[in-house]
Amino acid sequence: MDVGHRMWAIPEGYIPGKSFQSEREFVSHETACILNAGGAPANVTIEVLFEDREPVGPYRVVVGAKRTLHLRFNDLRDPEPVPRDTPYACVIRSDVPIVVQHTRLDSRDPHISLLSTIAFPIT
Amino acid sequence: MDVGHRMWAIPEGYIPGKSFQSEREFVSHETACILNAGGAPANVTIEVLFEDREPVGPYRVVVGAKRTLHLRFNDLRDPEPVPRDTPYACVIRSDVPIVVQHTRLDSRDPHISLLSTIAFPIT
Amino acid sequence: MDVGHRMWAIPEGYIPGKSFQSEREFVSHETACILNAGGAPANVTIEVLFEDREPVGPYRVVVGAKRTLHLRFNDLRDPEPVPRDTPYACVIRSDVPIVVQHTRLDSRDPHISLLSTIAFPIT
Amino acid sequence: MDVGHRMWAIPEGYIPGKSFQSEREFVSHETACILNAGGAPANVTIEVLFEDREPVGPYRVVVGAKRTLHLRFNDLRDPEPVPRDTPYACVIRSDVPIVVQHTRLDSRDPHISLLSTIAFPIT
Numbered sequence: 001m002d003v004g005h006r007m008w009a010i011p012e013g014y015i016p017g018k019s020f021q022s023e024r025e026f027v028s029h030e031t032a033c034i035l036n037a038g039g040a041p042a043n044v045t046i047e048v049l050f051e052d053r054e055p056v057g058p059y060r061v062v063v064g065a066k067r068t069l070h071l072r073f074n075d076l077r078d079p080e081p082v083p084r085d086t087p088y089a090c091v092i093r094s095d096v097p098i099v100v101q102h103t104r105l106d107s108r109d110p111h112i113s114l115l116s117t118i119a120f121p122i123t
Numbered sequence: 124m125d126v127g128h129r130m131w132a133i134p135e136g137y138i139p140g141k142s143f144q145s146e147r148e149f150v151s152h153e154t155a156c157i158l159n160a161g162g163a164p165a166n167v168t169i170e171v172l173f174e175d176r177e178p179v180g181p182y183r184v185v186v187g188a189k190r191t192l193h194l195r196f197n198d199l200r201d202p203e204p205v206p207r208d209t210p211y212a213c214v215i216r217s218d219v220p221i222v223v224q225h226t227r228l229d230s231r232d233p234h235i236s237l238l239s240t241i242a243f244p245i246t
Numbered sequence: 247m248d249v250g251h252r253m254w255a256i257p258e259g260y261i262p263g264k265s266f267q268s269e270r271e272f273v274s275h276e277t278a279c280i281l282n283a284g285g286a287p288a289n290v291t292i293e294v295l296f297e298d299r300e301p302v303g304p305y306r307v308v309v310g311a312k313r314t315l316h317l318r319f320n321d322l323r324d325p326e327p328v329p330r331d332t333p334y335a336c337v338i339r340s341d342v343p344i345v346v347q348h349t350r351l352d353s354r355d356p357h358i359s360l361l362s363t364i365a366f367p368i369t
Numbered sequence: 370m371d372v373g374h375r376m377w378a379i380p381e382g383y384i385p386g387k388s389f390q391s392e393r394e395f396v397s398h399e400t401a402c403i404l405n406a407g408g409a410p411a412n413v414t415i416e417v418l419f420e421d422r423e424p425v426g427p428y429r430v431v432v433g434a435k436r437t438l439h440l441r442f443n444d445l446r447d448p449e450p451v452p453r454d455t456p457y458a459c460v461i462r463s464d465v466p467i468v469v470q471h472t473r474l475d476s477r478d479p480h481i482s483l484l485s486t487i488a489f490p491i492t
Contacts, residue, residue, distance in 0.1 A: 003378060003460065003491050009126060011191060012156035012224040012239060025454075025477075033381035035418065035458040049158065049191050068380060068418050068458035085148075089158040089191035089222075091126065099458075099489045101381040106237060108148075111357065114475060115239035116381060116484035120222045122126055132249060134314060135279035135347040135362060172281065172314050208271075212281040212314035212345075214249065229360060231271075234480065238362035243345045245249055255372060257437060258402035258470040258485060295404065295437050331394075335404040335437035335468075337372065352483060354394075361485035366468045368372055 003037035004099035007122040008092045013048070015074055017084035018108040026107050030073045032092060032119070033101040036063040042094045048082060049089045056080060063098065092119070126160035127222040130245040131215045136171070138197055140207035141231040149230050153196045155215060155242070156224040159186040165217045171205060172212045179203060186221065215242070249283035250343035251367040256336050259294070261320055263330035264354040272353050276319045278338060278365070279347040282309040288340045294328060295335045302326060309344065338365070372406035373466040374490040379459050382417070384443055386453035387477040397476045399442045401461060401488070404468040405432040411463045417451060418458045425449060432467065461488070 016028035036042040045058035059076050063069040073082045073090075082088065092100055100119040105112055139151035159165040168181035182199050186192040196205045196213075205211065215223055223242040228235055262274035282288040291304035305322050309315040319328045319336075328334065338346055346365040351358055385397035405411040414427035428445050432438040442451045442459075451457065461469055469488040474481055 001492060003376075004489070007126075009158055009160065009222040010224070011158035011222050011241075012154070012193065012226050013191075014193070031381070033456070033458065035378055035380035035460075037378065037418065037458075037460050049160065049189055051191055051193065055189050066418055066424050068382075068420055068456060070381065070383070070420070070456040087156070087191060087193040089156065089160075091158075091160050099378040099380050099491075101379070101486065101489075102239075103381050103484065104237070104239075106235065109235045111234045111480045112475065112478045112482050113235050113237045113359075114473070114482045114484040115226065115237040116471075116473075117224065117240045117363065117486045118380075118489045120127070120224075120241045120244075121489075122222075123124060130247075130249075132281055132283065132345040133347070134281035134345050134364075135277070135316065135349050136314075137316070172283065172312055174314055174316070178312050210279070210314060210316040212279065212283075214281075214283050225362075227360070227362075229358065232358045234357045236358050236360045236482075238349065238360040240347065240363045240486065243250070243347075243364045243367075245345075246247060253370075253372075255404055255406065255468040256470070257404035257468050257487075258400070258439065258472050259437075260439070293406075295406065295435055297437055297439070301435050333402070333437060333439040335402065335406075337404075337406050348485075350483070350485075352481065355481045357480045359481050359483045361472065361483040363470065363486045366373070366470075366487045366490075368468075369370060 002097040004097040005121040006094050008100040008119040010102045010119045011089045013088035015084050016106050016108045020107050020110040028107045030104045031070050033070045034063050035068045035099040038096050039065050042096045042098050044094045047091045051087050125220040127220040128244040129217050131223040131242040133225045133242045134212045136211035138207050139229050139231045143230050143233040151230045153227045154193050156193045157186050158191050158222040161219050162188050163219050165219045165221050167217045170214045174210050248343040250345040252340050253368040254338045254346040254365040256348045256365045259334035261330050262352050262354045266353050266356045274353045276350045277316050279316045280309050281314045281345040284342050285311050286342050288342045288344050290340045293337045297333050371466040373468040375463050376491040377461045377469040377488040379471045379488045382457035384453050385475050385477045389476050389479040395476050399473045400439050402439045402470040403432050404437045407465050408434050409465050411465045411467050413463045416460045420456050
């Protein structure tokens with residue numbers, strides 16, 4: 001049985017450029033939490049779209065069979081880092097079904113704030 | 124392939140009238156984050172509904188092909204500003220498929236708080 | 247066109263019993279934000295379910311045509327108030343299509359925290 | 370009528386290992402809020418997946434007919450506790466239809482922060 005979809009969208013991307021502290025767990029970040037509940041590795045590509053310039057990508061990650069990956073957009077490097085303090089969106093594609101959830105930890109303020117939603121399944 | 128839907132609903136609209144500081148990034152605001160992953164511009168209209176008076180709109184925005192727009196309801200002016208401290212809801216229509224996510228940053232309190240959800244797809 | 251569904255579910259209900267201040271806008275509360283984008287009033291019933299006793303309800307509200315209602319569970323009185331500090335869930339039914347979003351403002355802590363999600367459409 | 374689905378996924382699991390206080394209501398926790406609106410008990414199993422090791426489970430819980438259960442992942446013990454400060458995901462299966470919502474209360478910081486979303490329905 002297919003556990004999920006092969007294409008997902010997240011319209012609301014934004015990595016705050018500031019953080020009240022520098023520990024990795026508290027640094028402002030945004031994640032695409034990817035669940036691959038199937039028996040084959042998921043080859044995943046991410047296309048990042050912006051308000052006023054051409055899309056960037058694909059970024060590539062692999063999520064093993066029966067594994068999850070909580071991917072920080074902050075950690076993406078190739079083809080280029082995702083800019084901070086900049087609205088973006090993304091389209092995530094996989095060669096096998098996956099489920100994607102979007103989460104942000106915002107620590108610009110001296111206290112953390114969280115948001116999360118299941119991403120939107122396209123196909 | 125259609126990336127999204129042409130009509131979306133957000134039942135929970137509320138722009139807090141206060142903010143603990145005046146910088147744009149920290150002012151209490153509400154956004155409809157719109158992703159247009161397709162090859163044609165999206166002509167988008169927004170109808171705002173209230174608890175005790177007739178709907179207002181349409182507000183009109185354009186989201187370019189392969190672009191996102193993180194639209195602040197705070198910034199809408201025509202036909203009239205969206206009132207603060209007032210429950211509202213909205214229906215968003217587009218001539219091409221889009222994906223919509225709803226986010227609020229509430230800074231009435233001296234620390235920010237966030238909420239977000241993918242909006243509800245109608246058609 | 248039907249804008250929404252006639253039956254919705256919210257599994258996560260919890261009204262915190264404490265609030266750091268008594269102003270209505272900051273009192274800990276939970277809402278079902280209901281959008282009725284159609285041309286006829288929505289007659290809505292709410293059934294509240296618990297962990298360890300029989301369901302309570304129906305609670306009844308009307309949402310006018312082309313109106314929204316941001317209903318606070320805190321305000322429900324008939325047949326009985328929704329208990330504080332108690333896990334609950336609810337099923338919301340309407341005679342016309344509606345869209346429902348679930349939001350909580352938690353102000354037990356001296357700073358507010360928010361959560362929100364589109365409710366789950368059943369039929 | 371079926372109220373919900375028999376299989377759900379939550380990609381974003383993370384139980385913070387710290388809490389600013391020890392009262393149960395404020396301890397950092399993550400819940401799967403399960404609604405069983407039907408007339409028969411729900412026999413539920415939970416499989417927990419990780420980034421870098423084999424899945425663990427099944428964990429088993431029963432949700433009575435016409436009841437909700439706000440299950441804390443923190444409380445799971447058999448076959449083993451869910452590790453803290455560790456990304457995970459889960460697949461939830463039931464023999465009757467249920468609805469699942471995912472919520473986290475994060476109190477690592479001296480103020481609580483919340484996130485919530487309806488989980489993703491598979492079948």
